Amino acid sequence: MDLQPSIDVTSPDQYSAGTPTPAAIVAGEVPASEAPRPLSAFDMFSIGIGPSSSHTVGPMRAGLAFSTELCALPDYSHLSHVTIDLFGSLGATGRGHNTDRAVLLGLAGYDPETVSIETVESLIPQIASSGRLPFAGGREIPFDIESDIRFLPRTVLSYHVNALTITAYAGESLILERTYYSVGGGFVMAQTNNDPEHPEIASLASAQETTGMCTPAPYPFSTAAQLLAQCARSGLSIAEVVRANELSARSEVALDTYLDQIAHTMFHAIEAGISSTGILPGGLDVPRRANALAAQLRARAEKAFSAGERRGWAGVMQDPLRAMDWVNLYALAVNEENAAGHRIVTAPTNGAAGVIPAVLGYLVAFCPEAGASFPDFSPSNLAGISELPLDESSESASCRRASIHEFLLAATAIGALIKTNASIAGAEVGCQGEVGSASAMAAAGLTQALGGTPQQVENAAEIAMEHSLGLTCDPVGGLVQIPCIERNAIAAVKAINAARMALWGDGRHTVSLDVAIETMRQTGNDMLSKYKETSAGGLAVNVVEC
Structure with a gap:
């Protein structure tokens, strides 16, 4: 288990009301059209733990923010008791999404990007056995998991369906109470007053985020039409527009290093998923499949029938759809890691975390533009994906790195449009906002x-x-397993097909991306709440839990 982290009370996250922070733009507190710059790759892709960005990463960040603020108060030395209330969707599926564990990890001082998986898996058993919560700053306080965490799915706060309140006491006296709203993708808003009917809302943001968002971008855009107009005026590609905007707020080294880190983490999640076996946690007894599928794909030639017999589809080495099998593998591997609560990249959510890595894997394994030599090259071992040199020591590595960066930057532009003009949260618009957004990104x-x-x-x-519209979010048992894991594989293949269809055309089409995004928003608003991450409808009530 990690050493108990220390809390830096001199530079806590800020509660910024009306400031164009990423969270404020995502939550709609600051209209995208009024923001000085679009959302960044640093906003669209973040490293965290599974299984959910809105129900795990966001609540963990809320817990960490609460503990940081609390540690700076004079009465912290008298802290005796903490309670946690999970409302709405967090209350409905919080157990399956490990929301309770996430908040406790945050209160204990851990960050979703850096916490070790050993700590993630050991904290709840430790608290259950000792009856004490290792609070941030080295303190321990009594804590009863059964009574001090309350799941309140029928209580939906007016500002957002994903809400939690953390309250700290010194004996009978209140020290601090905060209500947080996890608005999707790990972004968090905080309520700064105690009136639930008329909440005053501020974004939870670091000083770095606030500074970056206040720097005007050279090529601002808040719609796809504006993005295309910027490209036309400047002669830049979409990836180049995003890069120019990024470099107006940070150095090229910082940007490229972060993109490398995101790609490495995605490929590592693929490797980790392929390497792991067993049953996923949560009680559905869902087996991991990536390891067995990888073995089957590597042994594809052995599936051929004996001499003189007709060969089967699975044994044909030059099967024209064999790349799809590997894409399925990559997506399954990442989402099995996510379902296990392990480290992945939020892209743009955890529930959809396998789509972009799978398509990125397709790019580097099968596309000559990224240095692949298909049909001669086949990702027949883990080195085909996970051990990718992203430095510029060779021509192929330089080509691969540039392709990966272009991919992620173009995906950033699309994700930013969806986040700010509709939603990526399953609790707001269903799964069309999660895997639909990831597939579009x-x-x-890939097209870029x-x-x-x-x-x-x-x-x-x-x-x-367009062809993700209407997808419901109805996880069986509140777990990010059924239908989520397979759905990522389907969405990844859909993304590749969409890219190929677009590349064979000239870019002219009837339905614009802006129209598709607005349609997704309207569809989500019309969708019944039982289909929006509450596990109260759809597959969640028709699949019998074993």
């Missing part, structure tokens, strides 16, 4: 990396989004 990224024009990139994203 992946389609755009394969040399597509801005119009083709926008077209690819629109195709993927």
Whole structure:
């Protein structure tokens, strides 16, 4: 288990009301059209733990923010008791999404990007056996998991369906109470007054985020039409527009290092998922499949029938759809890691975390534009994906790195449009906002990396989004397993198909990406709450839990 982290009370996260922070833009507190810059790759991709960005990463950040604020108060030395209330969707599926564990990890001082998996898996058993919560700053307080955490699914606060309140006491006296709203993708808003009917809302943001968002971008855009217009005026690709905007707020080294880190984490999640076996936690007895599938794909030639017999589809080495099998593998591997609560990249959510890595894996394993030599090259071992040199020591490595960066930057543009004009949260718009958004981002990224024009990139994203409309979020048992894991694989293949369709066209199409995004928003608003991450309808009530 990690050493108990120390809390830096001199520079806590800020509660910024009305400031154009990423969380404020996502939550709609600051209109995207009034923000000085679009959301960044640093906002769209973040490293964290599974299984949910809104129900795990966000609540963990809320817990850490609460403990940081509390540690700076004079009465902290008298802290005796803490309670946690989980409302709405957090209350409905919080057990399956490990929301309780996430908040406790945050209160104990851990950050979702850096906490070790050993600590993640050992904290709840430790608290259950000792009856004490190792609070931030080295203190321990009595804590009863059964009574001090309350799941209140029928209580929905007016500001957002994903809400939690943390309260700290010194004996009978209140020290601090905060209500937080996890608005999707790990972003968190905080309530700064105690009136639930008329909440005053501020974004939870670091000083770095606040500073970055206040720097005007050279190529601002809040719609796809504006993005295409910026490309037309500047002669830049979508990826180049995003890069120029990024470099107006940070150094090129910082940007490229972060993109490398995101890609490495995605590929490591693929490797970890392929390497792991067993049953996923949560009680559904869902077996991990990636390891067995990888073995089958590596032994594909052995599936051929004996001499003189007709060969089967699975034994044909040059099966024209064999790349799809590997894409399925990559997506399954990442989402099994996510379901296990392990480290992945929120892209743009945890429930959809396997889509972009799977399509990125397809790019580097099968596309010559990224240095692959298909059909001669086959990702027949883990080195085909996980051990990718992203430095510029060789021409192929430099080509691969550039392709990966172009992919992620173009995906950033599309994700930013969806986040700010609709939603990526399953609790708000269903799964169309999660895997639908990820599929659109992946389609755009792949189209960009394969040399597509801005119009083709926008077209690819629109195709993927249009054909994700109406997807419900109905996780069985409140777990991010059924249908989530397989759905990521389907969405990844859809993204590749959308990219290829767009690349064969000239970018002209009837339905614009802006229209598809607005349609997704309207569809989500019309969707019954039982289909929006409450496990009260759909597959969640028709699949018998064993």
